[in-house]
Amino acid sequence: MSIAVTGATGHLGRLVIAGLKAKAPAAKIVALARSPEKAGDLGVEARAFDYAGADLAPALAGVETLLLISSSEIGQRVAQHKNVIAAAGAAGVRRLVYTSLLHADTSPISLAQEHRATEADIAASGLPFVILRNGWYTENYTAAVPAALANGALVGSAGEGRLSLATRADYAEAAAVVSLGAGQPGQIYELAGDKAVTLADLAAEIGRQSGRDIPYKNLPQEAYAALLKQAGLPPVIADLLAAWDIDASHGALFDDGRQLSALIGRPTISLAVAVRAALP
Structure with missing residues (x-):
């Protein structure tokens, strides 16, 4: 069985390749990347692959499973x-x-629109498929740990929304498991962390581990977007991040099905462990 992974040099792709190598011969794994020279340290065959390329089929020669x-x-x-x-x-x-x-079929998050369209295209293609509906990465929020420590507070617009976060490592392991054969044709997994947290919980954990008082300050959407722009984020990205926090405040990132931990055969990585990894 040959398995190819697109975006193999990205954060998630690298973790998936490592997960596959732990379970299958490296000779059966193909890394697909826009710049294959960046995949030299992955230890598997690398092929040039641009999502918008004119003729991608040759790069998939011999591939049985495509992630x-x-x-x-x-x-x-x-x-x-x-x-x-x-x-x-x-x-x-x-x-x-x-x-x-x-x-993705019901989420109010703006990103869901493109995922819904792709899921429909996959279903219409006639290819046997498995869909991994990944929740938010814990790292999306723990990336703010240094700023929280520098400013003495964690800020956002998610209110008391419950966030079922999981780390990239959790999602990558699930992708490796399914790429190696888990899941029935047409199966859709709703993947999220075992324990939902709030941004106040995250702030408290940062404070506990740093030995400082780090409160969570909830901001209106416009104020949070403005703060992100002041921090140097492109305006479009800042506006999106603030809007997604509002969606999260209404439950868009909550799921208690525990399909992720069932799929990978272990509990998802805790918030405490993720914060520890993010501390400067």
Whole structure:
């Protein structure tokens, strides 16, 4: 069985490759990357693969299972993913695994629109598939740990929303397990952390581990977006992050099904461990 992973040099892709190598011969794994020279340290075959490439089928020669890690180019994902799906069909790929978004079919988060469209394209392709609907990465929020320590507070707009966060390592392990054969054709997994937390919980954990008082300060959407822009984020990204926090405040990132821990055969990584890794 040959398994190919798109976006193999990204944060998630690298972890998936490592997970696959722990369970399967490296000779059976293919890293697909826009710049394959950046994949030299992965220890597997690397092939050039651009989601928007004109002819991607040759790069998928001999691939039986393709893990399509969703593109990072918001606004272009639907066309790029459709291109990859078509190439997979032309190359004779027997199984497609796709990283989608938690509750993509009903989520109010703006990102869900592109994932819904891609899920529909995959279903229409006729390829056997498994969908991994990943929740939010814990790292999306623990990235703010240094700023929280510098400013004496954690800020956001998620209110008391319960966030079922899981680390990239958790999601990567699930992707490796499914790429190696777990899951029935057409199965959709809703993947999220075992224990939901709030941003106040995160602030308290940062404070506990740093030995300081780090409160959580909830801001209106516009004020949070403005603060992110002042910190140097592009305006479009700042506005999106603030809007997603508002969605989270209404429960968009909550799930208590524990399908992720069941799939990987262990509890998901705790908030305490994730914060410890993020401390400067």
